[in-house]
Amino acid sequence: MAFESADHAKAYWKENLSLMLKLLSVWFLVSFGFGIILVDVLNHITFFGFKLGFWFAQQGAIYTFIVLIFVYISQMNKLDRKFKVDEE
């Protein structure tokens, strides 16, 4: 085991899971939430000429997905360094 102790390993995994779940809730919110379930409500709002719900379904969700992955990458790299399990 590359971790200093079993507790260390558990803590790393716990932080990893919590980060993942937070990011996945945003993933769900922008696509299934804004783009599908709440689309009719949001369509009453105009956003740069788009109905907002329609915009999330065809543009906004995709941009958010990209941001989510890059946030995940940087947070995980930090976490790896904190627990000294990063490669080099």
Add this chain to the structure above:
Amino acid sequence: MDIKTLTFIVVGLSFALYIGIAIWARAGSTTDFYVAGGGVPPVANGMATAADWMSAASFISMAGLISILGYDGSVYLMGWTGGYVLLALCLAPYLRKFGKFTVPDFIGDRYYSQTARTVAVICAILVSFTYIAGQMRGVGVVFSRFLEVDITAGVLIGMALVYFYTLLGGMKGITYTQVAQYCVLAFAYTVPAVFITLQMTGHVLPQTGFGATLADGSGAYLLERLDGLSQQLGFAAYTEGTKSKIDVFAITMALMVGTAGLPHVIIRFFTVPKVRDARRSGGWALVFIAVVYTTAPAIGSITKVNILNTLNGEAQQGVEYENAPSWVNNWEQTGLIEWNDENGDGRMFYSNDERNEMRVDADIIVLASPEIAKLPNWVVALVAAGGVAAALSTSAGLLLVISSSVSHDLMKRTLMPDITDKQELIYARVAALVAVVIGAWFGINPPGFVAQVVAFAFGLAASSFFPAIIMGIFHKRMNSTGAIAGMVVGIVFTLAYIGYFRFINPAADSPENWLFGISPEGIGTVGMILNFIVANVVLKFTDDAPDEIQEMVESIRYPKGSGAATGH
């Protein structure tokens, strides 16, 4: 120069480029062949993944589907991008740490079972063939319209080329060829989109342009105009759609989860040197995919306005057939546009009610959009090269999955464990040859149900691989009996549902007969849930996974010491 000559030149140049790269990046070992020696940098890998992912269906058909479906087309946009979030966060880093060549490798080792491995091999081969059939139709369409050769010759040229560089370069050759193909297809997709957006709204960026006001001085918003036109002609309002909410939800989920479970996408994450790079590859792949996917809805909506205006005239009264623009006649020859003068007035009319006289196939929207917008011939030739690049890059990735499934998972790991590295490579190349022949056969005799079969591929991946892999990583007590039961129930249910509504009793294929109102396209979501439930119920009545397996699962959860991907 005419379109045909220009297309020959542009497509020919792109072919020369791909062949040159394949010769430069020859494969010397099985590691090179399967995972490019594990040495591909993340940005290049992201670009290759994007090219691999964006098939002829994405390039040729998606904007057309959105153009016809309007808001309902969002399922493809969100579904085929959102899957990458699942991949990058939940699968890629762990599968990379696990460090084997293929998806059946993971399933077989994690669930310590040859049965599980065999089930996974069968699924991988089935999914990949389903996909190749669709790619070949795309190649056929492009060749028959722009090069005016018959489809058989077009398909044979395409397949010979793909086989040549898969055989020569393996994963290494494919990866670098795909980087070039991504550049060709992204350029070919965005250039005409920028031109048509400029014409229609005066915006340079398609992404903002389709929300802007029209450049005709009316001050009306493009999407409002399109909603109005659509309703006037008996279509649904473009920004609202007609599918039920639960169906849109289920289809989007099935496509996302299916994306994250497709073997030819997952395999890309074995090719990078480190776990950290696997995470980054997912991010870059999505960036490159988003370039095309955020452009697609702009092409869809703008071309729809263009088509309505050119076929029906600005006043929506129909245009005389004698004055039809040349693209209508060009595409009529391929059978993808049809006109029947129902009321005998000599005018074309396109609508969704009893006045309609036209049939416009969704597959022409992207390919014809430069002609419809009267762009120069070199743009038309560029789009043809892009379409071919999209089809070739995806076929090559799929061929590699099929050949590695046969040579590695079936021969080396199951039937003949004693073969040498060299013999395994020979089996891989023979398997690729057989796969290419079957693929070509599908291309020349396309099954009439290509579009429906694609739903199979996603449904199968969503209901089988995805839950098995997720539980393999996040549920360390999960045992082989539970995982196999889950996969079998998930797949059989999904297959049966799609099979019933699409092939056995297509007459019943309507919302009132569907389970919970979910169409066959979205049923993979239900299959996936069933898989999770069955696996966990079975686990309750059987022993937990053995200790050494649980330890292995622990070890893939942190990145240190991933080493190179290995088959042993």
